[in-house]
Amino acid sequence: MSKQYWIVNLRVLATISVVVLHAAAGVDRFGKIPADWWWCNNVLNAFGRFAVPVFVMISGHLLLEKYDGDLFGFLRKRLSKVFIPFLIWTIIYIIYGSYWTNKIPGFKEILVFLLRGGGGSSSHLWFVYMIIGLYAFTPVLSRWLAKADTKEKTWFIILWFAGSSVYPMITRFSGIHVAFDLHNFAGYTGYFVLGNLLGKIDYPENALKQSLAGMLAGFAITIFGMYYLSDYSKRYDSYCYEYFSPNIILFAVSMFIFFKIRLNEAFLPSILSKLDASSYGIYLSHILCLRILSRNFQINYTFLPPVSGILLQSLLVVIICFPVIYIISILPKGKWITG
Template structure:
């Protein structure tokens, strides 16, 4: 049976990433924008922080336990994810060589282009860090999936749940507890649990939450999301205002408030949004979501630099809204047009 909440959440997260990036640059202007204008950029920026973790959680929910054979799995990821990523990395590098700032340009040699793609961020393609991370998780998926499937076949049904909880607990300790101890008390814990750090925890968490669900009501999940959003926004405001620059520590994707935002929105969609909402539109947006993610940063940049449509246009709320809407529509149209190219369209936009 089709899980409508998965498609609905993926589309929502894709649009939220565009909104986040439309507002994010304004939030960096601590004490340089009018106070109210900065807060508009900041609150939208913080709202969008759940989107990337949710993408990873959805991948875990959809892939873990369903992996069957290595070659077919890697081939599908190669054609669907890796090839479009390389193509758009080149597009960003080439575009920046013509239209970018001097520090965004890359010498016209194969070696320099290759180095930029391997090291990331070439030509203003910083948003593609997500693909670098996701490819690393996909490389690890066969191992995780075999572990999960192995525990499913255990005669004791509690074994799988206990092992997954153990994994998630150590992931939380490694990413949150270790970081806070270092920040608050000034020393580094040396017990090595690096294998439980990073976004792989969201990957396993998505599988687990997707399978177990929650007993929390929709109202409680909404309240948890709003409280986490407010907490992240306030703490980030306090430390950023004190430092005189934007401090990401408490809006980091692996911070407690963002974890709570991500978990609550994931469970809320699972519980309340499993409906066939605007089916044709949602199907279109879902199919094109990866391509839109690849394209959108270029459209954002063109609209901002060439036409000054950004958070400074009229006022931040209007500027961000128009920047977001135009980027979403133009990105979708570009991906849709490219996808119609016979034989090669899917290689370009996934």
């Protein structure tokens, strides 16, 4: 198989976008900060919303056909690569949190943090809990995908979209609870399978314009939908940021297709390949760096005019985390920390 440069390019952009998203944290202060500050946070936060679905789609594209029938070998290789760094960083965040609260957690509290998440400003680690579940389910999905025909795969995606996006939207805006149970099709499994299916397609030329239009439409709906829903309720309303809202699905899927069609070429390969290899470590560590810059140095969206403050904080996080994670990764056992 030829080198899939579009995967490298897309994953690097998604990694940086997650950093920007978390730096643009002032968006939840709707009505409490100046309007221009809020809009800057909203636009930059909205742009980063494609990243998590795209991470899941990339994983589905790369992993769902790598299962060779060795169940325990597959699980050991995939889960250990994710779980050991996750465990180490969970402990790091618990220690960091105890510094600010002046409370040292006991073994029981650490175990609760590990099982429930959220210890020491580590709420972003929810993603790892989710991806571990998908990896554990991969052998089953791989067997099904190998046997299913196109109609069955399409039917799965339709049911997933209905259960994950349409039903919640109906409940959210009409108050009607749809009783038809599609919970088995809801969740990130849909993005996982979608990445596998969309990654195989050879797209026609007109798909480039369609994917670009989808990206712009999804992005715009997210930005203005956030404002109108928040303004209507007179409080922060995060519906348009949710990863299963139709606008985010459109945004993420279009971004995935656009990169596959248009950006399958090497850009600064020596740098981007290292950034790509460090993406998991950067994801694990970036919140710690954001918190330190904000709490200790007041470098955040209030430091300068909001756009400058957010982008400066994000740039510093990447500049700090990337070389640290890369250097650790090449040390003996360094992959236990960086993934």
